[in-house]
Structure formats: C-alpha cells, structure tokens
Amino acid sequence: MADALPMKPEYEYQTVEETADPEKDIHSTAHHNGEDRTKLKHPPMAEALPMQPEYEIQEIPETAHQEKYIQCSADRNGEDYSKPKRPPRSERKRQRHAEMIQRQKEMRKRKKLERKERIREQGQDAGSEPSLSREEMRKRCEEGMKTGQIICIDCSLEQHMSDKEKGKLAMQVGRLYGSNRRVDNPAHIYLTGVNKGGQLYSELVKKNSGFENYLIEVEEKSHIELFPLERVVYLSPDSNNLLEDVDPGKIYVIGGLVDESVKKHITLSQAEGAAVTTARLPIVENMVRTEVDSPSQVLAVNQVFDILINYSHTKDWKNALAVGVPRRKGFIVENGS
Ligand SMILES: C[S@@+](CC[C@H](N)C(=O)[O-])C[C@H]1O[C@@H](n2cnc3c(N)ncnc32)[C@H](O)[C@@H]1O
Structure with a gap:
C-alpha cells in the first residue's frame, strides 16, 4: 500500500497476532500529510469487548475529520454505539417551547422599542412637549374638542372582528388617545357607530382605565348621520x-378594524355603498420598499391616526409616514427612517 502513496507516509505497525482469521486483527494507521487514512478491520475498542462484535468498514471521507466520520456499528447486546444519543422527546419539546418563548420575547421587545421611538419622534416632529403636566394636556385636549381636526373611528364594524380583535382595537384606541394628549394640536376624536351594549364598548372600558372620562365624543350615530356627506373622507388602504x-374642513374616518387575517375592501365597499369619498395614504409615493418579504400598506388604526395628526402639524408626508409606518411593513422613507 505504501508504494501507492506519492509521499512517504509514516506508518505505525502493530504486531500482527496469529489468529484463526489474521485479516481481522490487522491495525495499520497511516498518517499521511496530516490526514489519518486509517483502514480498520476493527478498532482497538474491540479488545475490550467481551464478545466478538460485528464491524462494518465504511469509507472515510477525505475532507472529514476521521473521528467524526468513522462509523463503527458495534451491535453489542442490542446497543448501538455509532450514533450520538438524541435527547428524549420531552426534552426536545421543552427546548422547542423555550425557543418559541425566546422568539416571542424578542418580538415584544422590538415592538416596544419601535413604539418608544415613534413616540419620541412624534414628540419632536409634531411639536409636543413630553413634560406637559396632566392639567396642561387636558386643557389642550379641551381646546382640540372645539377647534381640532375631526377624526372619527368607525366603531360599527364589530361583526367583522373576533373578540380578540375587538380587544386589540380597544387598545389601539387607548394608544391613539395617548398620542393625541401629547401633541400640541390635539384632534377632535369621535368614536362613531358605538354600540354601548356590545363587546367592543366593554373592551374599551376594560382595557383603558378612565375611558369614561376621555376627552372624546362617543356616538351611537354613524359619521354619515353626524356630518354632511360632502365633508366626509373615509380612509381605506384599498381606495384608488x-x-x-x-383639510381642516373635512372629516376623516378611520375604519375601526383589526384584521389579523386581512379582509380586504370592507371599508371601501361600505363607504362606496354610502357614496362617501374614500382615500388611501400616500405610502408608495413617499416611501421606498425594503427587503421585507410581503410588504403591506395596511396600517393599524392608531398608526393612521398618528400619521394624520403629524401631517396636519408638519404638512410633510415623509415625516408623518416615517413616524407612523413601522419598518416591518416593508416601507421606509429614503433617508433611512
Ligand atoms: C387595519 S385597517 C383595516 C383594513 C381593512 N381591510 C379595511 O377594509 O379597511 C384599519 C383602518 O385603518 C385605515 N387604514 C389602514 N391603512 C391605510 C392606508 N394605507 N390608507 C388609508 N387608510 C388606511 C383604514 O381606515 C382601515 O379601515
């Protein structure tokens, strides 16, 4: 075999004992250029075994480290020494669960940071003073209820949402109310089409402490019953x-919907059916796509609200959209926001 090798390898020869089958006892370890091309008829471990095991000789991959790849299946008393033991099923399940919890934790952390960042930017961009006292905020909101931009949240779409989605909408209303308190030009918020005996209303009360004292209008009537049709603009991501x-003279309506599995055209068809003007936010016109796999222009109610109040203060779409559109939606303003 040495003749076949291009360079002279170092060989360790071990004594070959005379046995009934001399082939079985040959150990020759060849160290060739650092590679160990061992051809084992059986490894030394065999000597420790009480019974003669059966060995399979397998080809040693050239690239691999020998120890990793020699598979010596010694079938001794039914035990397989060749493979590392897989952890038990319960352990694997526990591990998968721990990984999932970790992923969820990271996602929550990321969302929290995004929210903080938005609030911070909004504080700067929309001219709010984060250190305002409660009393000052209240005064501004009262002023907003007289002269502010009217923004309605259409709460008549309960039938399109699960209980969980209603709970989420209630929290979004809480968030948009919080944003409104911080800006120096608060909007005049209307919740329209509210069913006070319904699940959404009880979620609003449950999820937002002090909801009954919020400086907003809570109306059972719809936006069409409350305002002249020609002044109403229903916002819909599906609008053309x-x-x-x-326009401060117009009434902007945001559909009170949380659609976890997006149900397209709900607000668009309702608004068109009632001959109400519709409009979509100028996202593609002011933002560029990122690498996100499935970008979406469908925003949450509070995000749309934040964009509207920011734009009415700055008159700058790029600025307003950078504040309201989270990066995970797959759009950013070109300067990287
Ligand atoms: C979660 S979205 C619901 C989308 C829903 N599929 C629909 O039919 O309106 C909640 C509301 O935010 C507003 N909205 C969300 N993204 C918007 C966009 N890109 N342009 C205009 N309005 C948007 C709409 O009023 C919409 O009803």
Missing part, C-alpha cells in the same frame, strides 16, 4: 384615490 392633503 390618493390622500394629498389633510
């Missing part, structure tokens, strides 16, 4: 019309 500006 572009929202070019926010």
